[in-house]
Amino acid sequence: MTKTLFERVWASHVVKQLTDDVALLYVDLHLIHEVTSPQAFAGLKREGRAVRRPERTLATVDHSIPTGDRSLPIADAVAARQVDVLGGNAREFGIELFDLTSPGQGIVHVIGPELGATQPGMVIVCGDSHTATHGAFGAFAIGIGTSEVEHVLATQCIALSKPRTLEARFTGSRGPGVGAKDLILALIGKIGTAGATGHVIEYTGEAIRALSMEERMTVCNMSIEAGARAGMIAPDDVTFAYLKGRPRVHTGEAWTKDVARWRRLRSNSGARYDTQVMLDASRIGPQVTWGTTPGMVADITARVPDPAALGTDAERHAAQRALQYMGLEPGTPLAGIPIDRVFLGSCTNARIEDLRAAAGVVRGRHVAARVRAMVVPGSQRVKAQAEAEGLDQVFREAGFEWRNAGCSMCLGMNDDILGAGERCAATSNRNFEGRQGRGGRTHLMSPMMAAAAAIEGHLVDVRGW
């Protein structure tokens, strides 16, 4: 049998084949948050339905909450109601909730792995596109809409058409100053934001094997920015070492059995993928986006491209629009573009290693005069860990704001937003028009690059720095 990792996980979760293409899959872990679940619970209640497996469901608040002082009530009444409604639903249906007062609260894709709730071989869903993050453990993890959230709550299953497979092989080893973010941005730049639509990406190759778990999560997280349904990395000793001892994993003999089972979760050497892409990690430099999709990305040593030089009418048109929105002229060197804000956060890059990497860059230096910079840890546990290591001091002394955990300026649902025309170096995952605030201009990059930009006041190549 020549199966890919994805096909193995898929096959072991089919409850029933519905059509040639569509199967009813069993869901091992369902993560929910305040923004995409209220209408699902309302639907359940309207129909008098129960939650089938509340113990396989985990809830947290992350998207619309403030990241400032937690002792104050939420000032935004509409957001406060949404948070209350999640609390009420969790209580009513017996679902564990990490609320604003919980030390385990955080961005849904940060806390799943942190708890060890995310495990190899699982099917994981969440009403959030960056559920792909959990694929770093060899899980098949997908983002779903609210109707599907309701369906999973009621049935613990999801009807899905089977995606195709794409192998993204990263050969070689990456150079200093190059992070996991650069690998995934380079891939998106190469295949485009719809390059993997309808596919599950499996990341392979020595450059992937060499990544830590946090780095693997960064890579899988942005699979959705390449259009993919999910991203996956076969579990190995790095995965098991990360999981061992976490609250939700087994101990003793059961753990040994789990690990033995998980070791079989990989693609056979003869496994066939529908598509393959190769990248040489040693040739990838630090990446920054210049436009309004994550695919509009280039090496920091490059210049803002000239739309006129692009291949098709549609590309020219899109690039022109993007440059106009971004307020950039073709031919401008990327390194040197002045910034107003820095956002170190999000489910892509707000784990402890990200904060360590950024702190390493800013230690003993100070944020440039006109720049406002903030760190928003991915979870309260990440925050506590960083504080135990003294990283908060490093950031504060350098002039960064040190916040509580949440999505924050990644999507700007609270008041952490960009003003019109403000330019931001961000470690998040989307640079869409208005994503971080109407008229705001986002450049995506790694935590090291964003940290260096904060100090310099402009985009800069962290390698020569």
Add this chain to the structure above:
Amino acid sequence: MVKPFTQHRGRLVTLPRRDVDTDQIIPKQFLKGIERTGFGPALFCDWRYRPDGSPDPGFELNSPAAEGATILVTGPNFGCGSSREHAVWALAEYGFRAVIAPSFADIFTSNCYRNGLLPVRLPAPEVDALIRSTEGGIHELTIDLEKQLITDDRGFKTGFRADPYGRELLLRGLDEIGRTLLDEPSIAAYERRHP
């Protein structure tokens, strides 16, 4: 319960842009509600309205010819980005019954099928032809989901292929959860095999 879709005749409006993301379709400030309704007026908010709240006459949906349009024709990778179903709720509440594009993001597509909105994939040259067809003013299409066929009064005729599962949901206006619950014995059996 999905609003059934069998056949629809309606007016086109074109939005010739690629990679239109769900943040653009419905910006985040409208996601704080707990209802499924109230999103129509906020559809494409940042493009549709100027910062002072007045309609931007330059935006495609604000042109007089777009009045009453129920079919949106647009560029590739429509609906990319966030999984927010609010984007589909906004399009449906505004009055759209179908979106025609060369490609759609995956999560957006499945959200459409569950809300009575038909995503139609057509080859890029055909989409471009439809976009040009509205330059002369109003243009109406008939979309037949049963036959998977699009026609107009000027002789335009093209087939399309909807996702079979999604098509079934739309044609029959199925309650998907009710349907899956009929398979409860299979789910229970799976749970016994995989405790």
